[in-house]
Amino acid sequence: MSSVIEVRELTKSFNEITAVDNLTFTVKEKEVYGFLGENGAGKSTTIRMLLTLIRPTNGEIKIFGLDLSTHRKEILERTGAIIEKPDLYKYLTAIENLSLFAVMSGLRLDRNQLMDKLEKVGLGERADSKIKTYSQGMKQRLGIAVALVHDPDLIILDEPMNGLDPQGIADIRNLINHLSKDLGKTVFISSHLLSEMEQVADSLLIIHKGKKIAEGNMHELLSPEQSRIEIETNSASEFVQKLNQTNWGPKIISVNGKKIMMQLKKDDVPLLIQKLSEMKIDIYSVHKKNSLEDYFLSLTGD
């Protein structure tokens, strides 16, 4: 599988604040790539850099194998996006909005084609109503129609489930599955809703305060073979120092106060505990963390 998005050492600073810090990741073709982080973690800034809304301070973005800074037009012609809320022209009708963004994407569609697209998102009957009369869910569906109007290969969705009711969330989930599994599109989706990510994403990138803290295949990250263990000790620095002298060092994922997160095979856990007692390191507790939620909290929690 070739890669659709390749991001290398991407950094964005706003004056003193570094919103995105040295981020590197790869999105493969036809996968649903979850981009997870708390509000303010730098997700939106990253997505806006992918869509040329924000200029990176540093780093390189390649999409479809092309450099974004030099092949903007070609890339964006094959990309559809919903960025945060699906804001459209309230004083225009659904069909007018759709037609307008089709033209912006270099496409000229007749009324039948446009109606067809609106019917697919269940808005056929309201095609000639102004957007200001639409409910939140309808706007969301129209936003999707607009994002997909030019049949893009890459779809970027920024917090698409925000503010939706459970039915709306389910609809979006089904849509993402349809786009990826049936139509073979690549979907890049950001969210702070971990449970949603667990259900749709194939791969996952987790960022915190602009930095990558984990990346990998969803199953690997959640695999029972690859358990994450949280160890509470009296001195984390001593723990890390001592362990780094052994071959256990690379297994450390993160350190949070006195809690250390490690990734291990299940069978290795007793061996580690044995080793720790040999090294006379005091252990207060050992927890197995397996849900994504636990994992995420362990990485980002204070």
Place this chain on the structure above:
Amino acid sequence: MSLLKIEIFKIFKRPRTYIAFSVIALIIILIQIALKFGGEEYVGLMLSGMGDSFEQIPSKDILNGYLVCFVILNLLLIHIPILVALVAGDAVAGEANMGTLRLLASKPVSRVKLLVVKFMASAFYTLILLIWVAVLALFLSIALFGVNWLGVPRELQFNIMESDDVLWRYSLAFCFAAIGLICVAALAFMLSVFSENSIGPIVVTVCVIIVFTILTQMQIPFYDETIKPYLFTTHMLGWKGFFYVRGVEGVTEKGSIENLSSIIKSAGILIGYTAVFLGIAFWYFKRKNILS
């Protein structure tokens, strides 16, 4: 081209666009009604004191469609910029405010192109507005008041020209007004690029116009020689120059303009300002981080 159509379509689909057209119609019709019923007094006022030196001033003849148009333009061309700012100031900031700018800017259309069509649409709106003014102020006035020679009051002078020596002056005056208003549009547009909501650029443009107009209008020698020649509002009055005639022994030289080079210079300064405003707008917008 289709992108320009879209931008124009967006402007003319908004209710606020029509506010400008109705406000103009209202003002013009109010002026016309006032002049229809109290026009002769107005002419007397306009000629301030000349009645003491001249007799049987033919107020009825002076008050014709051409003069009514002149009076309307004199009053209105100071205020139309506000209506121009309403749309041009909204062009980019309004999209930022609505949240549609991020969608537009992530489409495969370069930012430069996007800004070009947006400004062209604002300029197009300005021109349509001006044509609307021309239809109401000139043609409706002609229909209501008829035509006769045009007498133009100016500082310490009164210039009269024959009926068949007027329309070409109006055509040029409207062209000049277009340059002036597009300059205002460029100012509002530039501010619009910097702003995330449309109130800011509209208010700032209106304030700039008010302050500059006051400075232009105040006859303070200190300002007259220092800043007045550089204010674009001073040069926006250049349309009047087309109604300033040359005379030989007091007789109007038909088809003459007193000082064409001054008008051309004013137009040049306005175009210069427009270029500067747009230059800044493009320079900034190309670099702008769209965070809205």
Place this chain on the structure above:
Amino acid sequence: MRRAFFIIAACLLGSQLPAQIPEDLISKVQAKLEKVNDYTAKGKLKTNVVFIKAPVASVKVYYKKPDKMKIVNEKGISFIPKGSVNINLAKFLSAAGKYEIVDAGKEATTGLRILKLLPTDENSDIVLSTLYIDEKAELILKAKNTTRDNGTYELEMSYGNYALFGLPDKVIFSFNTKDYKLPKGVTFDYDDGVGKKQEDNLKNKKGKVEITYSEYLINKGVDDAIFK
């Protein structure tokens, strides 16, 4: 030398008609004007006042004895300085006995007879009228009037087809624009770099109104309504 000049001048003047008695001359001139009860004339009106630029206007001039006169624009706009329309030499002259005549001799260059008329009526607007008269044709060619209210003005007339009625083909009315009020404080005036520089020239300049007449209709009756 000087003496010689006077002799030559005297010979030259003397060779012409014998000088008429001023009163007679005035009444002859007056009689001619009296023949006209009314007239309508077409004319071209040209204003030459520094602060006004106007095209030449086509006007119609109406007159009716004794002192009704009106200039109406056939087309266009023209400004007629106060005092110029009402100048009515016929009426002035007809007020016989109300003025004293002073013979001022002849103008050296033109040979015109100069008579100064001093109204005795204290209410008369004209304080002094100096007439330059062509004795042979019995026509006034030039009149300088000093008035109480309208300053000093000058009339110059040239005659053609209607000389028999004492009606000029062309009248040039000159006056001083010193006291004239100019339009000032025009809102949003555009300074084109030329207009204002004329300000100094505007004051103390002579203004002129020139009417060239054609097509007089004499004594065909004029409706009074016109003068209202």
